[in-house]
Amino acid sequence: xxxxxxxxxxxxxxxxxxxxxxxxxxxxxxxxxxxxxxxxxxxxxxxxxxxxxxxxxxxxxxxxxxxxxxxxxxxxxxxxxxxxxxxxxxxxxxxxxxxxxxxxxxxxxxxxxxxxxxxxxxxxxxxxxxxxxxxxxxxxxxxxxxxxxxxxxxxxxxxxxxxxxxxxxxxxxxxxxxxxxxxxxxxxxxxxxxxxxxxxxxxxxxxxxxxxxxxxxxxxxxxx
Numbered sequence: 001x002x003x004x005x006x007x008x009x010x011x012x013x014x015x016x017x018x019x020x021x022x023x024x025x026x027x028x029x030x031x032x033x034x035x036x037x038x039x040x041x042x043x044x045x046x047x048x049x050x051x052x053x054x055x056x057x058x059x060x061x062x063x064x065x066x067x068x069x070x071x072x073x074x075x076x077x078x079x080x081x082x083x084x085x086x087x088x089x090x091x092x093x094x095x096x097x098x099x100x101x102x103x104x105x106x107x108x109x110x111x112x113x114x115x116x117x118x119x120x121x122x123x124x125x126x127x128x129x130x131x132x133x134x135x136x137x138x139x140x141x142x143x144x145x146x147x148x149x150x151x152x153x154x155x156x157x158x159x160x161x162x163x164x165x166x167x168x169x170x171x172x173x174x175x176x177x178x179x180x181x182x183x184x185x186x187x188x189x190x191x192x193x194x195x196x197x198x199x200x201x202x203x204x205x206x207x208x209x210x211x212x213x214x215x216x217x218x219x220x221x222x223x224x
Contacts, residue, residue: 021059021068022079028058030089039095044120045127045162051094055087063087064113084109091116124162131159139191145223149216152188184212196222 016023034054039047055061062068063084071080087109092100099116106112135155140148189200199222203215210218 049161181211
């Protein structure tokens, strides 16, 4: 009896804080679907963005990005296995059935993550072409400025999610970001209704050229 009491010594129990990646909240259900729509293949860019945010919010991104590896110490192995299975289940639940069966027997969540990345990033070029074509063809027509801008921003954001370029804070990186903002602004102006032609001409003459948010605000003000 005394030996059993010793086994239950509170000092030997490790309590994990909520900021510990091995911590599992009672609401972390392995049957949960973290993102929608499910991964079908063509939507890999947006799915990856949504899934990355969901896993980061749950402090489990390390199990797929390689920063949390399978521990060699047996004391943490069971905790790692639980978290690995939990993250694997979340990824499985967030894919279409045709994809799910092909990744079901992977040993780790990282294996699944890499498999999906290698399989679907190869299709980025056609998707990028399609998005750029959609951006060029999208016009305001009879919709409000807000609705038109929202459509354009959704296309821009999806295009950005497919970019393979690493973020850069150097001079070249900032210059590229400024050029991208200018491109976005001009794309937005090109699709505006004809009765904004006067304002469009004024904006094109501005120096420095305003970013898309400022352009949107100016057009919205004109609309009112």
